[in-house]
Structures are given as structure tokens and as C-alpha cells.
Amino acid sequence: MTAEEARPAKVYVEPTNACNLACATCVRHSWDEPEGFMEWATFEAVVDGVEPGGTVAFMGLGEPLLHPRFLEMVRRAKGRRLRAEVTTNALLLDDAMAAGLLDAGLDQLVVSIDGANAEAFGRVRSGASLDRVIENIRRLHDARGPNYGPSIQIGVEFVAMRSNIGELPGLGRLAAQLGATFIIVSNVLAYTEDLLTETLYDYGASSLSGAVTTAAPRWQLPAFNWDRQLGAALGDALARSGPVSFFGADPEATRSHCPFVEADACAVAWHGGVSPCPPLLHTYTCFVRGREKRMLRWEIGRLPDESLAAVWGKPDYAAFRDRVRRFDFPPCTDCACELAKSNEEDCLGNPHPTCGDCLWARGVVRCA
Numbered sequence: 001m002t003a004e005e006a007r008p009a010k011v012y013v014e015p016t017n018a019c020n021l022a023c024a025t026c027v028r029h030s031w032d033e034p035e036g037f038m039e040w041a042t043f044e045a046v047v048d049g050v051e052p053g054g055t056v057a058f059m060g061l062g063e064p065l066l067h068p069r070f071l072e073m074v075r076r077a078k079g080r081r082l083r084a085e086v087t088t089n090a091l092l093l094d095d096a097m098a099a100g101l102l103d104a105g106l107d108q109l110v111v112s113i114d115g116a117n118a119e120a121f122g123r124v125r126s127g128a129s130l131d132r133v134i135e136n137i138r139r140l141h142d143a144r145g146p147n148y149g150p151s152i153q154i155g156v157e158f159v160a161m162r163s164n165i166g167e168l169p170g171l172g173r174l175a176a177q178l179g180a181t182f183i184i185v186s187n188v189l190a191y192t193e194d195l196l197t198e199t200l201y202d203y204g205a206s207s208l209s210g211a212v213t214t215a216a217p218r219w220q221l222p223a224f225n226w227d228r229q230l231g232a233a234l235g236d237a238l239a240r241s242g243p244v245s246f247f248g249a250d251p252e253a254t255r256s257h258c259p260f261v262e263a264d265a266c267a268v269a270w271h272g273g274v275s276p277c278p279p280l281l282h283t284y285t286c287f288v289r290g291r292e293k294r295m296l297r298w299e300i301g302r303l304p305d306e307s308l309a310a311v312w313g314k315p316d317y318a319a320f321r322d323r324v325r326r327f328d329f330p331p332c333t334d335c336a337c338e339l340a341k342s343n344e345e346d347c348l349g350n351p352h353p354t355c356g357d358c359l360w361a362r363g364v365v366r367c368a
Contacts, residue, residue, distance in 0.1 A: 007051040007309050010265035012278050012367075014038070014060025015067035017270050021089055023125050025114070025159050027061055030191040031284040037067055041304045042272040047080045049308020051264075055083040059368065060269070061282060065092040074104040083107045087157065087368045091128060093136035098143055102152065110155040110184070110368040111137055116170030124164065134178065141179035155182045157368050161198035186366040189359060190287040201364050202289060219244045256327040258361050266312065272303040274311045276320065278367060279360060280353055288357050289333060294342040298353045324355060332356035 018035040019028065050056060056077040058064040064086050067073065077084040085108040086101075093101075101109070111133065115121035121130040137154065144151040156175045158168070168185070175183050190196050219238060224230055238244055260266070260277035268274050269281045275298055283297045301311030311317065323329075330347050332340045333356070339346055346354040359365040 005309070006312060007049055008054065008264055008266045008312055009051045010055040010057060010263050011046055011050050011308070012057045012059055012260075012265065012267040013043070013046055013073075014062065014268065014270045014278075014281060015043075015058055015064045015070055015073060017060060017062040017282070018066055019061075019063045019089075020066060020091060021063070021125055021128055023114075025124060025161070025188050025191070025195065027189075027191045027282070027284050027286070030286065031282055033282055035062070036270045038270045038272070040069065042268070042270075043073055043076070045272070045303035045308060046268055047077055047082060049303075049312070050080070050082055053081065053083075055085060057368070058084070058086040060267075060278065062270070063089055063092070065097060071097070071100040071104055074101060074106050078105040085368070086110070087112065089125070089128065090133045090136045093140060095139065098136070098140040101140070102143060106152050108153045108155065109137075109140065110157050111178075111180075112157045112159075113171065113174070114159050114161075114167075115164055116167045116174050120164050120167050124159070124161075134174070137178045153182075154178060154180045155184060155368065156180045157184045157186065159188050160185050160200055161188045161195075162200060163198060165200065184366055184368055187359070187364045189365050191284065193287065196287055196290055201359075221246050256329075256361055257363070258324045258327070258355065258358070259367075260360070261321050261324040266308075268303060268308075269299075272305075273297070273299040274301045274303065274308065275299060276317070276324075276353075277360070279358070288340075288359065291336055291340065293340065293357060296343060296352060320353075323350070327355070327361070329354055329356035333359075333362065 016035070016037045017033065018037070022028065047056065058070070058073070064070055065088055074084050084106050086106065087110045090111045113121065113130070113133065114124040115130070118130045121128065140152065141154060156171065156178070158171055171183065187201050188195055188198055190199055221244065258277070266274055266276055267278045267281050273281070275281045279295065280298045284295055286293055286295060300314060300317045328348065329350060332346060332354070337347065340357060343354050343357065344352045346356055355361060360367070
């Protein structure tokens with residue numbers, strides 16, 4: 001395939017940036033952008049531009065199921081023989097929506113659950129009912145059957161904080177009850193000062209890991225039968241330790257490695273703006289290792305005025321992807337210089353957007 005014919009293999013689609021919740025961990029507390037819903041012509045340009053056999057992942061900074069034509073979007077993606085995934089809070093997953101998703105052929109549904117009991121869940125997702133979420137996911141799970149062909153894969157996404165990390169054992173049991181086949185755990189990214197005391201990484205986000213680990217040996221761990229005794233012992237042993245590899249995996253493999261560019265992915269906002277990744281879809285403020293940072297969105301092109309293939313092939317965008325694959329960025333997480341206060345420029349002269357502070361590239365923050 002020539003450069004002119006190349007297309008993204010995966011597109012993160014934001015059907016809307018509106019949401020039916022105001023979660024404590026959400027970026028929406030640190031931005032002032034208007035809300036909107038993706039036009040159908042824009043979505044058509046998305047599915048027309050994805051590589052054959054590729055993936056459309058419905059997510060973004062809003063609740064995808066709020067879009068009035070969401071089921072049509074899934075049907076359209078599947079009609080183009082694309083994989084269709086969604087990340088949702090599942091509050092709108094009623095009987096009609098569950099049946100519609102099954103009929104449309106959705107491949108994967110990931111539900112955001114940040115607590116295994118109502119109290120912990122409510123602290124993060126104020127006003128939401130955990131019982132309702134459980135009921136809705138179990139309805140979808142139980143409705144799967146031979147009439148719908150391959151079953152929808154169900155996953156659980158958990159944002160880990162100091163105040164809810166004790167929920168993980170209960171989350172595992174809950175996920176099993178929901179028929180989930182995987183659990184994704186992400187660190188919280190502090191979008192407000194209130195969340196600074198909730199982070200669990202701090203020096204772990206650093207590429208140098210500070211003086212804490214420079215003299216510490218590397219731990220190489222085998223496969224275990226995990227239990228409370230083993231977990232407690234390893235927790236004490238590895239706290240503020242040197243690098244750790246599990247089952248032979250290289251601990252450096254997750255550092256300075258963009259999960260979006262490496263997957264040949266991009267993201268499209270509700271208004272059609274194309275960005276390299278979901279974190280660059282919007283402008284917002286966050287805190288990286290306690291340091292306030294202004295993240296400015298980077299729009300490479302806009303659908304449907306341009307085709308997705310044309311945007312993907314732009315020389316500036318291709319050069320950016322090449323730079324990210326090499327990760328020619330300074331380790332900004334180890335620094336507190338003036339340039340680290342935004343993603344507009346770095347000390348190596350890289351133009352906007354710079355990625356040296358990206359916690360996704362460090363494996364600290366994760367997306368489904």
C-alpha cells in the first residue's frame with residue numbers, strides 16, 4: 001500500500017462530548033469547551049477512512065450511548081466489516097439498547113466501574129447507581145446467545161486511586177459475575193488539585209525514577225499462584241523498588257512507547273477534528289507529578305471537509321508519527337522547567353504537540 005493509500009487501522013470516535021454524569025476524575029472539570037454531537041456525514045467519513053478490517057472504538061470525553069443515532073453508528077461500522085467497540089458508564093444500557101447492540105453486532109463493551117460497592121462507586125460517580133449498572137450489564141450478558149452469533153466481549157475499566165485501591169479484590173469478583181473477560185486498571189490523571197493526593201505513581205512516572213531506584217536491583221518475577229500472603233509480601237518488597245519485570249517482560253518496554261501511534265490509530269472529536277490520540281482531542285489542564293500543565297489540542301484536519309486518508313497522509317502528521325515512534329522527546333516527567341508547563345514546545349525544539357510528559361506513553365494511564 002502506498003503512502004497515499006495508507007489509512008489508520010483504528011479510530012477512536014467521540015460520538016458526543018456530552019455526558020449524563022459528572023465523575024470526580026473526569027477531565028470535564030478542567031475545560032470550558034461547548035458540548036456537541038457528531039453529524040452523520042462526519043461519521044460516514046470516519047468509517048470510509050478506516051483500513052479494511054480495522055476498528056472503530058466509540059469513546060472520548062462524553063457518554064457514547066447519549067448519541068441519538070448510536071445504534072446506527074454501530075450498524076454502519078459493522079456493515080463496513082469493521083470491529084466495533086464502546087466504552088460506557090452503562091447507565092443507558094436498557095432493554096432496547098442491549099437488544100440493539102446485540103442485533104447490530106457490537107464486538108466489545110467496556111464498562112467503567114471504579115468501586116465494587118455502592119459507597120465507593122458513588123464517591124467517584126456521584127448520582128450513579130452501581131446496582132443499575134450491574135443490572136444493565138448482566139442483562140446484556142444474559143441476552144447473548146446463539147441467535148446473535150459471536151458474543152459481545154465484556155470488559156471492566158477501573159481508575160485506581162489511593163481512596164479506592166482497596167476495591168480491587170471485590171472488583172475481580174464483580175467482573176466475574178458480570179461475565180467480563182478482562183479488567184483494565186489505569187492510574188488516575190489528576191485534572192484538579194483535589195486529585196493530587198489520589199495518585200499512586202509519582203516517581204513511578206519518571207523515566208529516571210529519581211534517586212530512589214538508581215542503586216536498587218532489578219526484580220525478575222516468575223508466574224505465581226497469587227494470594228493475600230504473597231501479595232502483601234511482594235507489596236512490602238517492591239515498594240519504591242528498582243525496575244520490576246513480570247514473567248520475563250521487559251520493564252522498559254512500556255516506557256516511552258505510544259500505544260496509539262504504535263497501533264496506527266487516531267482520534268476524531270464530535271466536531272470532526274482529527275487528532276493523533278484521545279488525549280489531544282481537547283484543551284484542558286492537568287497535573288503531572290504535582291506540576292500543573294496546560295494541554296492544547298492538536299487538530300491535523302477536519303472531517304468531512306477532508307477525507308480521513310488525506311489527513312492521515314499529511315506530511316506534518318506522518319513526520320509526527322515517525323518522531324513519536326522514535327520518541328524523540330526529552331523526559332519531561334523528570335523536569336520542572338518552564339517548557340513543561342504546556343505541550344507547545346520542549347527543550348529539544350520539538351513543536352506542538354510535545355509528548356515527553358505523556359503518562360500514556362509511560363504506561364501509567366491506560367485506555368480500553
